[in-house]
Amino acid sequence: MQKRVVASRNCPVCGCEVVEELFPVNLDLSNTTLPDHYNVVACDYCGMCYADTTASLQDYEQYYCECNYYGGHPGNVKQEEQNRFAEIEAHLQKLVKKDAVILDIGFGKGELLTYLKQKNYTNLRGMDPSVQSVSALREKGINGVVLSLQTTEIPLDYQRKYDVIILTEVWEHLYALKRCIQNVKSMLTESGYLILTLPTFDDLSDYHLPLVNMINHEHINFFSKCSLGSFMTIYGMKAVELCRTVIEEDHGSITYGILGVFQQSGLKDVVLEMDEITKDVLRNYYLKEKCELNKKNQILSRYFSQNIPILIWGAGTYLRQLWHETILPQCNIVAVVDGSEQKQGQLFGKFTIESPERLHNFDGTVLIAVIRYTEEIKARLSAFGFQGHILEL
Numbered sequence: 001m002q003k004r005v006v007a008s009r010n011c012p013v014c015g016c017e018v019v020e021e022l023f024p025v026n027l028d029l030s031n032t033t034l035p036d037h038y039n040v041v042a043c044d045y046c047g048m049c050y051a052d053t054t055a056s057l058q059d060y061e062q063y064y065c066e067c068n069y070y071g072g073h074p075g076n077v078k079q080e081e082q083n084r085f086a087e088i089e090a091h092l093q094k095l096v097k098k099d100a101v102i103l104d105i106g107f108g109k110g111e112l113l114t115y116l117k118q119k120n121y122t123n124l125r126g127m128d129p130s131v132q133s134v135s136a137l138r139e140k141g142i143n144g145v146v147l148s149l150q151t152t153e154i155p156l157d158y159q160r161k162y163d164v165i166i167l168t169e170v171w172e173h174l175y176a177l178k179r180c181i182q183n184v185k186s187m188l189t190e191s192g193y194l195i196l197t198l199p200t201f202d203d204l205s206d207y208h209l210p211l212v213n214m215i216n217h218e219h220i221n222f223f224s225k226c227s228l229g230s231f232m233t234i235y236g237m238k239a240v241e242l243c244r245t246v247i248e249e250d251h252g253s254i255t256y257g258i259l260g261v262f263q264q265s266g267l268k269d270v271v272l273e274m275d276e277i278t279k280d281v282l283r284n285y286y287l288k289e290k291c292e293l294n295k296k297n298q299i300l301s302r303y304f305s306q307n308i309p310i311l312i313w314g315a316g317t318y319l320r321q322l323w324h325e326t327i328l329p330q331c332n333i334v335a336v337v338d339g340s341e342q343k344q345g346q347l348f349g350k351f352t353i354e355s356p357e358r359l360h361n362f363d364g365t366v367l368i369a370v371i372r373y374t375e376e377i378k379a380r381l382s383a384f385g386f387q388g389h390i391l392e393l
């Protein structure tokens with residue numbers, strides 16, 4: 001028998017509070033408003049898997065305010081994002097005219113809106129809780145409003161206004177999904193469309209990266225095709241289209257996701273489909289991950305016992321996991337650097353995150369603590385003329 005407990009956070013799909021504990025997630029989140037630990041759980045009633053965090057909505061709103069790495073001006077748009085934008089645009093072409101009123105919620109750097117503007121869509125708007133993101137969007141000539149989708153009430157001005165509402169890679173982050181879908185529905189016109197893209201967790205068979213890339217303090221809803229369908233049905237939405245998407249990551253890893261187009265169904269009868277698959281997929285991946293962490297600890301034990309100085313490059317989620325789950329904090333860490341200007345100057349534990357310029361007179365060991373973009377960091381190291389040792393975990 002698996003252990004059933006009462007959750008701190010009710011199931012985001014059906015609201016049930018009885019869950020099965022699957023495994024713990026530990027990340028060092030000091031200097032943030034979020035706790036270092038939560039359990040991944042499966043809802044006893046519908047099978048939805050999610051983060052049973054003790055953090056509140058306010059903790060999350062504050063976290064995204066203080067640690068907003070999504071805003072500002074776009075850098076290079078990644079190929080996978082270009083593909084996603086093209087796919088969304090292909091759906092828009094089928095659904096609406098170029099002058100349809102389109103709202104992108106949680107637009108971050110505004111890359112999708114910029115792409116749609118180039119494709120001659122004329123009524124584009126953005127909504128994001130970040131002041132910085134909205135002012136950057138306005139500089140590009142696109143209207144934006146500073147507002148969280150998780151707000152208790154959408155102002156009257158924004159109700160029944162939008163022909164299309166788009167959320168790309170946002171749904172897995174949202175704490176108060178019930179409120180979010182109700183707010184989305186209040187903003188859509190009667191026949192309006194909701195377009196979502198999000199990662200799914202019912203198939204990790206071709207996934208080789210650390211699980212923390214998929215399950216972390218920001219990704220807290222682990223939807224499958226089945227649980228997303230149940231969620232939408234409960235809240236009176238029907239799928240017009242539901243396509244699987246594929247993203248190729250580093251090391252031949254593949255993540256799957258969904259691009260869904262939904263409309264209001266007007267139906268009240270709800271048939272819930274139990275998600276029977278995702279919890280086993282996640283549990284198996286966790287067991288694999290535990291073995292990997294053991295191997296990483298074995299590698300680090302040599303650095304620890306010989307007190308070898310290590311400079312860490314990468315102050316993101318992966319480092320937060322290594323810091324909590326391995327002996328890395330006991331090693332002789334001399335500095336933490338990160339290429340992101342938004343992170344430089346912030347604290348990671350007792351370290352102030354520095355610019356990679358710190359590497360100039362360093363010829364010891366550099367631990368590359370990122371899940372993706374290892375090759376880009378290696379290229380920058382060689383551009384610095386770095387002569388030391390590179391450690392990858």
Ligand SMILES: [Zn+2]
Nearest residue numbers: 011014043046
């Ligand atoms: Zn549930």
